[in-house]
Amino acid sequence: METLAAHKPVKVTIVYCASCGYEPYTLDLVSALMKTFLYDLAAIEIIPWQDGAFDVVVNGDMIHSMYRDGGFPANETIIAAVRERLAQ
Amino acid sequence: MAVTRERFEQGLTYDGYKAQMTRNLDRFEENERTLELAADDVQFFKSLPQTVHVLAITEDWCGDAIANLPILGGLAQASDKLNVRVFLRDQNLDLIDQYLKDGQHRSIPVFAFFDEDFRPIGHWIERPASITAMQSEAMAELYATAPELAGVVPGTSPGQLPEAARNRMMQFFGSFRAQHRAEADAEVVRELRELVAAGLSK
Numbered sequence: 001m002e003t004l005a006a007h008k009p010v011k012v013t014i015v016y017c018a019s020c021g022y023e024p025y026t027l028d029l030v031s032a033l034m035k036t037f038l039y040d041l042a043a044i045e046i047i048p049w050q051d052g053a054f055d056v057v058v059n060g061d062m063i064h065s066m067y068r069d070g071g072f073p074a075n076e077t078i079i080a081a082v083r084e085r086l087a088q
Numbered sequence: 089m090a091v092t093r094e095r096f097e098q099g100l101t102y103d104g105y106k107a108q109m110t111r112n113l114d115r116f117e118e119n120e121r122t123l124e125l126a127a128d129d130v131q132f133f134k135s136l137p138q139t140v141h142v143l144a145i146t147e148d149w150c151g152d153a154i155a156n157l158p159i160l161g162g163l164a165q166a167s168d169k170l171n172v173r174v175f176l177r178d179q180n181l182d183l184i185d186q187y188l189k190d191g192q193h194r195s196i197p198v199f200a201f202f203d204e205d206f207r208p209i210g211h212w213i214e215r216p217a218s219i220t221a222m223q224s225e226a227m228a229e230l231y232a233t234a235p236e237l238a239g240v241v242p243g244t245s246p247g248q249l250p251e252a253a254r255n256r257m258m259q260f261f262g263s264f265r266a267q268h269r270a271e272a273d274a275e276v277v278r279e280l281r282e283l284v285a286a287g288l289s290k
Contacts, residue, residue, distance in 0.1 A: 013247035019151035021178070047254065049246050050151065050261055052193070057247035065245060070192075 009042030099173025133167030209287030
């Protein structure tokens, strides 16, 4: 049985353009985070936005921005960023 | 790859597109019902020397498409000179990839115009540049005056903003379209009119 995590809480925020058809990418990332981290995440926040946005913020740090970096992030990139913060 | 008559005719009619929409049909039809076209603009399209074929690329989840495709539909209906075929972006990547915004974004809607011999006249993407600029100016003013955005650096990701700041910005987005709808529609018609006039005069 999984136990509740004892390390510093990590929160992931996903901002997605709600009028751009980005729901599948958003839900795929959420699913990957849920399956990978179980109880280790304090929260996964999903924010509907517009103008083509797709940002992922982990504990306040921008890990990916569609405007800045282009395209969608690989799930592994976000998972690695979460792991790094869980280990701190 | 050039768009051929055969490829064009594979598209949906305007009414056929509406019939297969799975969301936002109410907003789409509200925009149709409330569209106001200037008589001068209608006359311009009515007076075109030939039927113009218009390839529209869209999706029913796209806000700009919900706003702007009804304008093309209204012009087509009022003028009887625009032969419109509609293609779903995500099922027609061969088409959308010919009309990338800034060479990289699959932005919609796209309206691509062809003369009666299927020579390209020009194409239009997403929304008028002037409306994007107007929204940016209004947003800058919001940053300067809204208490919820005090101290926030413009361009900060919504994911890094306090909830009150995010809510204020969403309120702004909602009211901007409502307040500027007539100007935005007029700008779309003006740009389409200029594009067709310039294209047919070549």
